[in-house]
Every structure is written in C-alpha cells, then in structure tokens.
Amino acid sequence: MxxxxxxxxxxxxxxxEPAGIREAVRQAVPDADTDDLVDQWLGHVEIEQRRIVAGERQYAPSDVLDREAAQLVTKTDVVPNxxxxxxxxxxxxxxxxxxxxxxxxxxxxxxxxxxxxxxxxxxxxxxxxxxxxxxxxxxxxxxxxxxxxxxxxxxxxxxxxxxxxxxxxxxxxxxxxxxxxxxxxxxxxxxxxxxxxxxxxxxxxxxxxxxx
CATH class of the missing domain: 3.40.50.1000 (HAD superfamily/HAD-like)
Structure with missing residues (x-):
C-alpha cells in the first residue's frame, strides 16, 4: 500500500473532547451532574451538525455550536480546553x-x-x-x-x-x-x-x- x-x-x-468539556462544565457549575451536562453538550452539537449536513439549518461553525451548547447546559460562555x-x-x-x-x-x-x-x-x-x-x-x-x-x-x-x-x-x-x-x-x-x-x-x- x-x-x-x-x-x-x-x-x-x-x-x-469529553474530558475537556467535563472540566469546563465542572468549573462553571460545580454542583451539577457533570456527566449528564456533558452528554447534553455533545448531543446538541451532534444534532445541529446533522441538521446542517441535511440542509435543515444554515452553516454555523463549531465554535458557535459549542457556545450554544455552553449556554444550554451551563448558562455561561465557558470554552473548554x-x-x-x-x-x-x-x-x-x-x-x-x-x-x-x-x-x-x-x-x-x-x-x-x-x-x-x-x-x-x-x-x-x-x-x-x-x-x-x-x-x-x-x-x-x-x-x-x-x-x-x-x-x-x-x-x-x-x-x-x-x-x-x-x-x-x-x-x-x-x-x-x-x-x-x-x-x-x-x-x-x-x-x-x-x-x-x-x-x-x-x-x-x-x-x-x-x-x-
């Protein structure tokens, strides 16, 4: 080959990626169910990307989708490393x-x-x-x-x-x-x-x- x-x-x-998001969520909302919020974050991004590929939503870059997810699960604009x-x-x-x-x-x-x-x-x-x-x-x-x-x-x-x-x-x-x-x-x-x-x-x- x-x-x-x-x-x-x-x-x-x-x-x-999940570990980075988990740490960011933990810092933003330390008393929350972190694993559940990480799943919600990743789920939002995945759903929106699929909608964009299917032509159901105008293209938005990943940092925009991550910002939406951060607002959804933490009510902040936290950015994961x-x-x-x-x-x-x-x-x-x-x-x-x-x-x-x-x-x-x-x-x-x-x-x-x-x-x-x-x-x-x-x-x-x-x-x-x-x-x-x-x-x-x-x-x-x-x-x-x-x-x-x-x-x-x-x-x-x-x-x-x-x-x-x-x-x-x-x-x-x-x-x-x-x-x-x-x-x-x-x-x-x-x-x-x-x-x-x-x-x-x-x-x-x-x-x-x-x-x-």
Whole structure:
C-alpha cells in the first residue's frame, strides 16, 4: 500500500473532547451532574451538525455550536480546553517523520487554533470543515484533504477513532485506519478498514511494517 499522506480526525482521535468539556462544565457549575451536562453538550452539537449536513439549518461553525451548547447546559460562555491523549504527541511525532500530516476536523478554524495551542499537536496542515461550509461525514469535507494533498484519494490514509468518519472517508476513496479510543465509535462487523490500531504508536509500527 502506497500512502502519500495521513489525514487525521482531531476531536476524539487526537484530543479527549469529553474530558475537556467535563472540566469546563465542572468549573462553571460545580454542583451539577457533570456527566449528564456533558452528554447534553455533545448531543446538541451532534444534532445541529446533522441538521446542517441535511440542509435543515444554515452553516454555523463549531465554535458557535459549542457556545450554544455552553449556554444550554451551563448558562455561561465557558470554552473548554481539550487535552491530548497520552500517546498523541509521541505518535504524531513518529508518524510525521515518514508522512505529511493533515488534520481534517469538524472544528472551526478558531477552535483548531485553540486546540493546537493547548494540546501541542503536530501537523503539517490543518483543514477545517468550515472551508466546505458543512460537516463530516459530508463528502465535501474529505475532498478538502484530497485537494490540499494533490494526491489521488487512494494514496491518502484517513485516521480516526470514529467508524462513521472512516465510512465517510471511504465514500470518496480514501484508505482508512481505525484507532481505538474510549470515546470513539467502534467498527461494526460489516466495516472493512485497512488498519486497526490500539493507538498512534501502534499505528506507526503497523505502517512501518507495511513499508517493508
């Protein structure tokens, strides 16, 4: 398998989004049921993104949806800082030695800047779904990575902790790598992804072996 670049999902794959939201909610409303409020926050964002993809709502960037969710569950404008997973920084560093790294996220440009500053992520280019005015799994978002890389889709490897995201990438011809995370969307029995990894270090080892 010849791979010209790796395309990474960010929310959930490189950073622990629920943990960041949980800490922000805890600070804003310390006596509340934090887990329930986190579920409400994430549920609001997911529903609104689906409405936008379906054409039921005009596009709004993720930071706007997060602000709506913050107001809904905490009555404040609290902004979460999203921590990287324990293997993210090392894994990205290893992979970046061999491949160009493209971040491809539903996070807005503003959110990506904040995420990178807090988590210390390494990528060579970061692409936001905001550029396509829609959200993954809309094929238009994955086409951003194809266009930016200048490579045919079958030479790009989409890396994500969400099976739905990888299915979206497959719809435009990208190769796929599932990385297990506690907050991800595991593959179903019907899914056929090119790689299954326990983390980024494991993925780096598998890719190195595949090049032999």
């Amino acid at each position: 010849e791979i010209d670049a790796l395309v990474f999902d960010i929310l959930g794959t490189l950073v622990d 999203l921590p990287p997973w324990s293997d993210t920084v090392e894994g990205l560093s290893r992979l970046a030695e061999r491949y160009p790294i493209i971040g491809l996220s539903n996070a807005s440009r503003t959110s990506l800047l904040r995420i990178n500053a807090h988590a210390g992520l390494r990528w060579h280019q970061a692409l936001s779904a905001e550029e396509a005015q829609t959200y993954k799994p809309d094929p238009a978002v994955y086409e951003l990575a194809v266009k930016a890389s200048g490579a045919p889709p079958e030479r790009l490897l989409m890396v994500a902790a969400h099976a739905w995201d990888l299915r979206g990438a497959q719809s435009v011809g990208l190769r796929t790598a599932y990385v297990a995370r506690p907050v991800g969307d595991p593959p179903s029995a019907a899914d056929r992804f090119d790689f299954h990894a326990d983390g980024l270090v494991d993925l780096a080892a598998q890719l190195a072996k595949s090049r032999l």
